[in-house]
Amino acid sequence: xxxxxxxxxxxxxxxxxxxxxxxxxxxxxxxxxxxxxxxxxxxxxxxxxxxxxxxxxxxxxxxxxxxxxxxxxxxxxxxxxxxxxxxxxxxxxxxxxxxxxxxxxxxxxxxxxxxxxxxxxxxxxxxxxxxxxxxxxxxxxxxxxxxxxxxxxxxxxxxxxxxxxxxxxxxxxxxxxxxxxxxxxxxxxxxxxxxxxxxxxxxxxxxxxxxxxxxxxxxxxxxxxxxxxxxxxxxxxxxxxxxxxxxxxxxxxxxxxxxxxxxxxxxxxxxxxxxxxxxxxxxxxxxxxxxxxxxxxxxxxxxxxxxxxxxxxxxxxxxxxxxxxxxxxxxxxxxxxxxxxxxxxxxxxx
Numbered sequence: 396x397x398x399x400x401x402x403x404x405x406x407x408x409x410x411x412x413x414x415x416x417x418x419x420x421x422x423x424x425x426x427x428x429x430x431x432x433x434x435x436x437x438x439x440x441x442x443x444x445x446x447x448x449x450x451x452x453x454x455x456x457x458x459x460x461x462x463x464x465x466x467x468x469x470x471x472x473x474x475x476x477x478x479x480x481x482x483x484x485x486x487x488x489x490x491x492x493x494x495x496x497x498x499x500x501x502x503x504x505x506x507x508x509x510x511x512x513x514x515x516x517x518x519x520x521x522x523x524x525x526x527x528x529x530x531x532x533x534x535x536x537x538x539x540x541x542x543x544x545x546x547x548x549x550x551x552x553x554x555x556x557x558x559x560x561x562x563x564x565x566x567x568x569x570x571x572x573x574x575x576x577x578x579x580x581x582x583x584x585x586x587x588x589x590x591x592x593x594x595x596x597x598x599x600x601x602x603x604x605x606x607x608x609x610x611x612x613x614x615x616x617x618x619x620x621x622x623x624x625x626x627x628x629x630x631x632x633x634x635x636x637x638x639x640x641x642x643x644x645x646x647x648x649x650x651x652x653x654x655x656x657x658x659x660x661x662x663x664x665x666x667x668x669x670x671x672x673x674x675x676x677x678x679x680x681x682x683x684x685x686x687x688x689x690x691x692x693x694x695x696x697x698x699x700x701x702x703x704x705x706x707x708x709x710x711x712x713x714x715x716x717x718x719x720x721x722x723x724x725x726x727x728x729x730x731x732x733x734x735x736x737x738x739x740x741x742x743x744x745x
Contacts, residue, residue: 436463470522612631710725
């Protein structure tokens with residue numbers, strides 16, 4: 396949703412357009428967008444976002460316009476076993492389900508607040524069921540506040556499922572009863588990449604992370620390395636030792652941490668904080684020999700085997716990188732791969 400928020404704001408504020416919102420609720424095979432990807436549509440032909448990388452956008456646009464005219468949401472399916480899939484271009488071996496509905500303006504205001512404040516929430520949408528319930532939504536925020544309503548009979552069950560989804564941080568589909576299905580979309584803060592050490596690799600790494608939509612943080616108490624001259628465009632530069640710096644940065648399931656100093660005085664304290672955390676990625680620069688010595692030190696200092704096994708070291712994918720820029724690319728590629736594997740490990744209903 397964040398990638399289309401600017402256009403939605405403009406459409407609503409300046410032109411007051413009616414808007415349909417299409418959301419990917421499940422994919423199989425090689426479909427290019429994952430669950431939660433969105434596309435917004437107006438009747439006069441404006442489109443923002445994507446649900447398939449181009450394969451089914453035309454068909455989804457037509458269904459979105461139809462949903463606005465009829466005020467009736469619809470669940471769409473495109474797949475290799477469906478002749479329509481070939482007609483719209485999804486011939487790459489995947490399938491996709493997309494839910495299309497008119498935008499609920501009041502609920503969108505609450506959802507926009509969640510996105511703007513980088514909060515955590517779950518959006519529950521009825522995607523299969525009787526016409527009077529189809530498309531109804533409920534938004535549960537991390538602070539327990541609720542916007543929207545499903546029904547007197549189903550609201551409590553929907554909220555309980557939303558609370559489970561909130562704790563797991565993973566979008567999923569679920570049945571409220573044998574006839575009514577909901578899509579529970581976990582809305583998480585944007586990913587953050589924390590680099591410990593303002594070395595040359597870090598300069599290139601922060602630029603790549605910014606391009607991919609990551610919030611960027613550099614930690615280095617050494618003034619020659621952790622300076623604004625070297626990092627004018629990072630979101631946060633913290634010139635403190637890791638023990639102090641990490642008190643200012645929450646390590647969540649949306650956080651990646653890269654240790655890049657080659658100095659145990661900086662890397663080890665940071666690892667002792669990061670490894671037991673919920674950060675989805677933790678990596679450290681250094682050869683296999685360096686990694687073995689680091690592993691022994693940290694195990695001797697109380698890090699468990701399970702925690703230690705979370706460490707990616709030597710850091711980065713093996714691509715034969717030689718320059719700082721190539722090493723940064725290998726690190727960023729590994730971070731993206733780990734994050735995508737985490738998201739794709741979510742069990743999907745058959």
